[in-house]
Amino acid sequence: MEFRFELALAAHLEATTDWLIARQLGGAVANPGSRIMDLCCVRPGAEFEERTAITSHTIPPLAIESDVGAGAATDWRTAVDCSTEHARSVVDRAVDCGFFEVERRNGRRYVRQTTRYPDWIGSLVGIENKPDLDRPGDLDRQLRVDIALGLFDEVILATESYVTRAHLNRLPEPVGVWRFDPDSDEMKIVREPTPLSTDEPGIEPTNAEPLRTDIAVVDAEAKARKRRRIAERAYGKGWRSYDLPACEHAEVTDDGRPYCGFYDRVVDPATDCGESCSGYEPSEPPEIDLEQLRAERSPWVADPDGITRSQSGLGRFQ
Numbered sequence: 001m002e003f004r005f006e007l008a009l010a011a012h013l014e015a016t017t018d019w020l021i022a023r024q025l026g027g028a029v030a031n032p033g034s035r036i037m038d039l040c041c042v043r044p045g046a047e048f049e050e051r052t053a054i055t056s057h058t059i060p061p062l063a064i065e066s067d068v069g070a071g072a073a074t075d076w077r078t079a080v081d082c083s084t085e086h087a088r089s090v091v092d093r094a095v096d097c098g099f100f101e102v103e104r105r106n107g108r109r110y111v112r113q114t115t116r117y118p119d120w121i122g123s124l125v126g127i128e129n130k131p132d133l134d135r136p137g138d139l140d141r142q143l144r145v146d147i148a149l150g151l152f153d154e155v156i157l158a159t160e161s162y163v164t165r166a167h168l169n170r171l172p173e174p175v176g177v178w179r180f181d182p183d184s185d186e187m188k189i190v191r192e193p194t195p196l197s198t199d200e201p202g203i204e205p206t207n208a209e210p211l212r213t214d215i216a217v218v219d220a221e222a223k224a225r226k227r228r229r230i231a232e233r234a235y236g237k238g239w240r241s242y243d244l245p246a247c248e249h250a251e252v253t254d255d256g257r258p259y260c261g262f263y264d265r266v267v268d269p270a271t272d273c274g275e276s277c278s279g280y281e282p283s284e285p286p287e288i289d290l291e292q293l294r295a296e297r298s299p300w301v302a303d304p305d306g307i308t309r310s311q312s313g314l315g316r317f318q
């Protein structure tokens with residue numbers, strides 16, 4: 001149910017906003033796996049076009065955070081803050097995606113940015129999906145972490161349930177609330193979110209035992225780094241990050257959601273499909289280019305020309 005709801009909401013937001021939308025990205029800093037945000041949305045900022053011109057992929061965060069600048073070329077081994085092996089792979093990917101270029105000097109390779117990293121992230125919206133509020137799971141803890149940490153500019157709870165006054169009173173005050181119907185696509189803003197202070201330090205609970213909560217103070221710089229990582233990941237990944245079912249009954253909705261003609265509904269290929277399904281009939285998955293669909297329906301650019309500043313930048317780093 002949650003997958004169907006999540007995809008319907010992602011498709012709705014893609015059709016009604018200019019946001020970049022991705023699913024299931026880490027939303028914590030000190031203990032990165034401890035909070036996964038259902039939908040991470042980026043509102044494009046002033047230099048968004050400059051970002052789309054570089055690459056359709058995620059630019060490796062360590063490349064952006066490295067000492068490699070757009071001016072003089074730098075020895076890659078000392079410029080990236082990690083082991084040499086990892087640095088090599090980060091630099092390889094940065095060259096492949098057109099963010100770094102290589103220069104040879106005295107038989108050694110030096111790298112520099114093809115362009116300054118643009119200021120393209122307008123703001124981040126984190127959406128927690130809880131279709132059924134009568135089964136809230138870990139909702140309280142999740143939203144309290146989001147508010148105390150302040151990584152997203154806005155945090156929103158999206159639900160299919162009728163939202164009562166009692167529900168609203170239980171939720172942290174800054175959390176916005178949307179009621180969304182995945183079948184009719186109808187959306188009602190029950191409460192607007194209050195913007196959070198993303199450029200101030202935040203507090204992240206790092207464990208939650210009954211009588212004890214450890215916390216980490218996350219400084220503004222670490223938050224800024226994580227925000228950029230989320231935005232880059234969202235840009236590269238998008239929300240159609242699933243394999244379509246290899247089944248005779250598999251179809252695709254106009255906006256690219258996996259649809260089952262046997263059950264007449266959107267399905268989660270990872271959990272609904274395969275031999276355990278009574279309707280399963282092995283076949284090739286539907287032929288559709290999900291990336292092309294994304295390019296047509298969102299501000300993401302599939303295949304930019306890239307930025308080449310000098311001929312010496314051509315060719316893969318080795």
Ligand code: SF4
Pocket residue numbers: 245247248249250259260261262263267272273274277278279280281
């Ligand atoms: S495996 Fe089952 S749920 Fe998936 S498309 Fe086929 S019939 Fe539908």
